[in-house]
Amino acid sequence: MLMPDDPWQPPRILLAVDLVILTLRDARLHVLLVERGIDPFRGALALPGGFLGDEHEEIEAAARRELSEEVGLSDMHLELLAVYGEPGRDPRGRVVSIAYLAIAPRLPEPIAGTDAANASWTSVDEALGPGTKLAFDHRRILIDGVERARTKLEHTALATAFCTETFTISELQQVYEAVWGVRLDPRNFYRKVQGARGFIVADGPMRKTSNGRPARLFKAGPVHVLNPPMTRP
Amino acid sequence: MLMPDDPWQPPRILLAVDLVILTLRDARLHVLLVERGIDPFRGALALPGGFLGDEHEEIEAAARRELSEEVGLSDMHLELLAVYGEPGRDPRGRVVSIAYLAIAPRLPEPIAGTDAANASWTSVDEALGPGTKLAFDHRRILIDGVERARTKLEHTALATAFCTETFTISELQQVYEAVWGVRLDPRNFYRKVQGARGFIVADGPMRKTSNGRPARLFKAGPVHVLNPPMTRP
DNA sequence: GCAATAGTGTCTTTCAGACAATATACA
DNA sequence: TGTATATTGTCTGAAAGACACTATTGC
Secondary structure, three states, X not given: OOOOOOOOOOOEEEEEEEEEEEEEEOOEEEEEEEXXXXXXXXXXXXXXXXXXXXXXXXXXXXXXXXXXXXXOOOOOEEEEEEEEOXXXXXXXXXXXXXXXXXXXXXXXXXXXXOHHHHEEEEEHHHHHOOOOOEOOOHHHHHHHHHHHHHHHHHXXXXXXXXXXXXXXXXXXXXXXXXXXXXXXXXXXXXXXXXXXXXXXXXXXXXXXXXXXXXXXXXXXXXXXXXXXXXXXX | OOOOOOOOOOOEEEEEEEEEEEEEEOOEEEEXXXXXXXXXXXXXXXXOEEEOOXXXXXXXXXXXXXXXXXXXXXXXXXXXXXXXXXXOOOOXXXXXXXXXXXXXXXXXXXXXXXXXXXXXXXXXXXXXXXXXXXXXXXXXXXXXXXXXXXXXXXXXXXXXHHOOOEEOHHHHHHXXXXXXXXXXXXXXXHHHHHHOOOOEEEEEEEEOOOOOOOEEEEEEOOOOEOOOOOOOO
């Protein structure tokens, strides 16, 4: 039944985006964190993010805008992670945050003198360790993001997104070891990766490493869903 | 730098919840749809859902409230599915919808004379078939929900949530066959289910079926992550 | 030569899938 | 008895993990 004079109107809330940006540095998984310049949580470390720019902005576009403005990155693979909307998660009022997961190959240090100046790479172990306090519920978001990356490594070709365009199989193995936090047998890994049809294809001849025999170079193949999958030990 | 007179304020948007409620009827996967009583899409079929009640309501609480008000159900397992926030998905303005997935054992018909009167079970095949037009982007949400259920059946004990408290192994097999849309070998299924430690535990003696030998009864076990998983053919 | 990493082969165990065989109900 | 469903057993092929072994570089 229509009730044109019904005074009730649905509430309007604030929408934010937050980014879990993962990369590999020194064979360890790192996440990009920013130091907050304003209250609340001024001075604390937080995931990059911000509010929707205007009523017509796509949510993923807002995430890319923050990526560009706050940390100077662009053209990355973004994936919806989850929604965090608990009342009270932000002391400023009701803020619902849409979290995205981004995976990147080895990236440069954030550029000083830009908005990205207070962004820095932190190892995930340290960011989640007892010595670090993250703003809001960003610790939970980071845990969820890392777990998502671990699972996606099993079933998709995501690992190649951590690598440069061409890579060796042992470099790919380092991705799996860093994200999963385990050691893998290089010989079995070699066979398993080769067995996943379309995962990687040969490219270029060799790359000399510091020591030992040079390795063949590969690039990402056409397949994004691995068959058979890379099972986690 | 603080700019107390900065006129920019982040936009406030409308937040909605939508529910993909799945159950089994006649060994086929069904979804609960409602006929919309108001514009937009008046008269079309849609997923149950609605706006956040007030600024302080938890998102999942809003989903449970809609579940109760609109379809008369309570105490169900709810799981965050995804976020749908494309501008233009709702002609009334910018509406971001949080979709939840609910799984239920065989449920009664919605009760006539309540708000749930225009809710009805529709087979998923029919709801996604060419003869049905769903409101908004609810076709996409339903597809995502079914795919999520299929995947979760592999790795978690979700299948028992489709069953009554005690069930036979062939009843459990019917769940897998209905959700995955495949036929399974009862003998191999039997061994596989028994091999997943903690998935199901014996309960009570027997249940006489229409024909043939009575089957042993089981109930859901303590484990929620299956090891080894039930691999989809 | 030695050290170090890349790549191959082989063995054993585990598991998925096909399917024979047995068990227990009802008519 | 026959028919239908439940449960167990057996076989085969694929894949995972352990690990011996060969190959190719720099020193």
